[in-house]
Amino acid sequence: MRMNRLTHVILGLLIVAVASACNSFVVEDVDYSQQLESVLVPDENGNVTDVRHGISFNVNSFKEQEFGAEDSTTQIREIRLIRNADGFYFITANQFKNVYVMEPGNASLKLKKKINVSESPLTDPAFNLRSSGVQLVMRDTNEVIEMNESGILNNNEEDQS
Amino acid sequence: MKKALKILGTLILIICTTTAIFAQSSDYQITKEFENSYRSLEASINNAITLEAADSLNKEVIKLRETYAKHKSLIDHALYPDTFEDAIQDLVAEAKYTEEVLMVMEDQGERLSSMNEQIANYQAEIAFLNNETDSLKTLIAKSEESEKNLSRLVEQYRERVEKRDEFVLQMMDSLFVAYRELEMNTGNSNELASSAIAIQEGDNPLEFIEATIEENIQVLKAGSSEMTTEDILQMHTIQKRFADTWNKVGGDLSQVYGGDDSRQWRNKIDSQLKDWKASTSKNMWDSINNTLEQNNVDIGAFDNNQSFYTAIESFINNSVEDSEGKFIADENREEFNSFYNFWNNKLKKEWGNYIQDGEVLTLSQISTIDAELVNWNDETQPTSYVVPILLGLSFITIVGLIIVLTRKD
Numbered sequence: 418m419r420m421n422r423l424t425h426v427i428l429g430l431l432i433v434a435v436a437s438a439c440n441s442f443v444v445e446d447v448d449y450s451q452q453l454e455s456v457l458v459p460d461e462n463g464n465v466t467d468v469r470h471g472i473s474f475n476v477n478s479f480k481e482q483e484f485g486a487e488d489s490t491t492q493i494r495e496i497r498l499i500r501n502a503d504g505f506y507f508i509t510a511n512q513f514k515n516v517y518v519m520e521p522g523n524a525s526l527k528l529k530k531k532i533n534v535s536e537s538p539l540t541d542p543a544f545n546l547r548s549s550g551v552q553l554v555m556r557d558t559n560e561v562i563e564m565n566e567s568g569i570l571n572n573n574e575e576d577q578s
Numbered sequence: 579m580k581k582a583l584k585i586l587g588t589l590i591l592i593i594c595t596t597t598a599i600f601a602q603s604s605d606y607q608i609t610k611e612f613e614n615s616y617r618s619l620e621a622s623i624n625n626a627i628t629l630e631a632a633d634s635l636n637k638e639v640i641k642l643r644e645t646y647a648k649h650k651s652l653i654d655h656a657l658y659p660d661t662f663e664d665a666i667q668d669l670v671a672e673a674k675y676t677e678e679v680l681m682v683m684e685d686q687g688e689r690l691s692s693m694n695e696q697i698a699n700y701q702a703e704i705a706f707l708n709n710e711t712d713s714l715k716t717l718i719a720k721s722e723e724s725e726k727n728l729s730r731l732v733e734q735y736r737e738r739v740e741k742r743d744e745f746v747l748q749m750m751d752s753l754f755v756a757y758r759e760l761e762m763n764t765g766n767s768n769e770l771a772s773s774a775i776a777i778q779e780g781d782n783p784l785e786f787i788e789a790t791i792e793e794n795i796q797v798l799k800a801g802s803s804e805m806t807t808e809d810i811l812q813m814h815t816i817q818k819r820f821a822d823t824w825n826k827v828g829g830d831l832s833q834v835y836g837g838d839d840s841r842q843w844r845n846k847i848d849s850q851l852k853d854w855k856a857s858t859s860k861n862m863w864d865s866i867n868n869t870l871e872q873n874n875v876d877i878g879a880f881d882n883n884q885s886f887y888t889a890i891e892s893f894i895n896n897s898v899e900d901s902e903g904k905f906i907a908d909e910n911r912e913e914f915n916s917f918y919n920f921w922n923n924k925l926k927k928e929w930g931n932y933i934q935d936g937e938v939l940t941l942s943q944i945s946t947i948d949a950e951l952v953n954w955n956d957e958t959q960p961t962s963y964v965v966p967i968l969l970g971l972s973f974i975t976i977v978g979l980i981i982v983l984t985r986k987d
Binding site for chain 2: 452453454456469497543544545546554556561
């Protein structure tokens with residue numbers, strides 16, 4: 418009787434294991450990298466769409482993050498985003514002081530890291546994708562900051578919210 | 579010039595953007611600058627209007643390719659699904675096409691220029707011809723006017739000639755009669771002269787006579803081609819009457835109305851009459867000869883009354899001789915008919931009065947020619963073949979009868 422119970426348990430565990438193995442089908446070594454940054458212009462509601470890379474979202478959340486909910490005067494004229502090989506989106510814009518590393522989720526973008534890149538608002542930022550990671554080029558100062566989803570590489574001036 | 583500046587602007591833009599790229603190193607900006615340079619160069623190629631500009635833009639395409647070749651993968655990504663090479667090839671093809679079109683246009687431009695030159699030459703030629711035409715039209719108008727004047731002159735002459743010349747002749751006759759009466763009554767030359775002055779109330783009759791003769795001479799000189807043979811014959815008759823009358827009274831009229839210049843007047847009018855006669859005669863004989871030619875009659879040369887008569891007579895005699903002995907004389911008959919038509923319908927019927935009055939031919943000469951014409955007519959009558967045929971048939975019948983009768987015996 419005890420053997421029978423044990424057998425049932427083992428069989429049950431086997432079934433669960435096989436079922437689990439069937440549900441966790443995963444393709445490895447996927448490269449999500451986007452070679453060129455996308456420069457998107459928000460509409461009157463703050464929505465942007467990158468048709469080529471298949472993403473659409475509202476920039477107002479970033480605006481609140483960057484300038485605070487009470488700031489209604491600052492407008493985002495264009496937003497820049499790039500995606501690295503691991504699939505994280507790096508997002509910034511003029512007048513921002515941070516780069517937002519966003520992780521795509523189920524119909525959502527979840528903040529992975531907020532990287533502070535400047536004490537003063539950026540005036541002419543741009544992203545490049547390199548093998549080492551994502552570059553933020555500040556064309557006004559000709560300064561280049563390399564980063565990944567964890568933060569600035571070779572630089573400790575990062576702030577995680 | 580504007581195009582050249584535009585191309586220069588494009589080149590400067592390309593150089594500046596290339597420089598900027600290396601300073602800032604934004605991939606996105608590199609692709610955007612490439613696109614801007616590309617579009618600008620494409621517009622310049624499309625707007626190029628000279629072969630030199632197209633050639634220069636060709637070089638700029640090559641330069642663009644060289645400049646951005648190291649960013650090929652970036653640009654490929656930006657231009658997806660097109661590629662950097664596709665874009666450059668398109669631009670090269672556009673530049674080549676533009677160059678070809680411009681070559682054709684330049685060639686056509688040269689041809690157009692040549693054609694314009696030809697058109698200008700034609701226009702000049704047409705203008706020249708128009709001027710010529712205008713000049714010719716003016717000349718024709720003048721000529722027509724002149725012809726009209728001439729016709730009018732001849733017409734006036736026809737209208738006036740009889741009345742006026744008759745009047746002058748009558749005047750000369752009456753002056754002559756008056757003079758004779760005066761001479762008979764006075765018998766003194768001084769009195770004659772004073773009486774003549776009394777008669778001479780109007781213009782000097784000698785001047786009138788002189789003007790009349792001169793006018794006739796001028797009419798002949800100017801309008802003889804417009805005058806018919808009949809007109810000239812009429813003038814010949816009048817001239818003859820003028821000459822006859824002048825020969826009768828000219829001396830006396832000159833003496834009475836010429837005053838101290840009587841001899842000069844006489845000589846002058848004598849000379850004028852001689853000219854008039856010569857001119858009239860020449861025109862008259864030429865005109866008669868032309869009429870003969872129009873009737874296909876060639877009687878040979880003649881230039882006075884006697885030679886005209888002799889020519890006719892010889893012509894008829896020769897023709898008669900020609901016809902004699904000929905069994906069939908169609909040609910002679912035709913010649914006879916032509917002359918007969920001229921002689922009877924023209925010379926005798928239309929010109930008859932002037933021929934006699936002007937003594938172109940005398941009545942005796944006309945009668946002689948008529949008689950000779952009758953003879954000529956006989957000689958050229960078509961021969962009847964009935965009698966010879968009947969005789970021939972009779973002869974054959976008789977011979978046949980003789981043969982038949984001989985055989986029976």
